[in-house]
Amino acid sequence: MDQEIDTLQISSETPAQTPDKILLAALKLFAEKGYFNTSLTDIANAADIKITSTIYQHFNNKQTIALTLYNSIFDNLNASVDEIRQTNEKSSEQLHGIVNLLFKLTDDAPDVMTFLLLLKTSDFLAEQKPLLETPAFVKILKIIQIGIRAGEIRNIDPMVAMAYFFGIINNTLSMILSGELDKKADAYQAQTWLAAWNLIAKKSTCF
């Protein structure tokens, strides 16, 4: 894996090189139809390539494409979490920053968020961990643990707090991505953050 595209910055203006075109086409198709319903022929067609063999110049196999996307997305997420932790002090601020990022990504890069939330990556990336065990979410768990010790967050099992907090956030975003909620993520952002945060915060204002 000597090539890494910044999958979270799809809108970059640089004309895509072939490996990037393949990755972007694959991301789009995986998000649309799922990994198993997407053939290499589909990817080649969507990436302005005549035939599948060209793909093998850049990736060992189909799984590697998915793995590269996976690593790219989670590396970026992980880096964003790091930055948010550094520029914010309190757990509430850090979590708020992360929620804002996820909502922004849902509007700006829905394919990335679909890959993140809706695809069951363990079906085609056998060795990959579930969402909440990825480095980014392990750090989020830490934020919650620190928040509990600091008295910001109620004293409950941190994993349960994760379950509740991201249950609200991820389910809301999933329903936006699937169209069950019909407005842009931006329209739900403020109230969803409040709902999720008040659920785990120590001093809940109950709206």
Add this chain to the structure above:
Amino acid sequence: MDQEIDTLQISSETPAQTPDKILLAALKLFAEKGYFNTSLTDIANAADIKITSTIYQHFNNKQTIALTLYNSIFDNLNASVDEIRQTNEKSSEQLHGIVNLLFKLTDDAPDVMTFLLLLKTSDFLAEQKPLLETPAFVKILKIIQIGIRAGEIRNIDPMVAMAYFFGIINNTLSMILSGELDKKADAYQAQTWLAAWNLIAKKSTCF
């Protein structure tokens, strides 16, 4: 589809007929490995059948097996929701009954709940609706709408209430099924119900 097993009552003592053995084997394998990672050969082996052709005596194709499971599970869920609505008056009681059912199913029939919550059925049952548009969940939406009119539930978009309420419930159950939460569903039932209900209830006690 002239045969319908009660997929939600796996523990029934009657010795399984061949179609039922096929369905139960398929359910288990789909929940374990996913639809696309499960071949008809896998299903035949797991169902005490020598070869795949026997399967075609009972089902038109692989997709039909999945569809039969899907219909069976959702028919049962729908019937349970009907019964809960008939035996309970208030929206809070009806929702509580549904939550209790889902938690009980998670412990008693984890494969059914995995099919329900973790499998992306639209990938292999193209015509099927997302979870929240199934008859059972449409009725649940009605319960919420009635609850809002009755003053039991806060006056917010019913779909948003669904998103929050079942975000907590389904994510908690998903994490139990995947092992990210390590106790039985029963251990989380009471507090998770309270968290989800207080989130949408009008007069929240905030614990």
Add this chain to the structure above:
DNA sequence: GTCTATACGCCGATAGAC
């Protein structure tokens, strides 16, 4: 580095004997 041509295997599905 992209394309032509092709190999290979797996899996879904069918025909037909018993």
Add this chain to the structure above:
DNA sequence: GTCTATCGGCGTATAGAC
């Protein structure tokens, strides 16, 4: 109603020309 045998096709992957 279950099994033997086999087909056909799709999709991954490779070899090699240009």
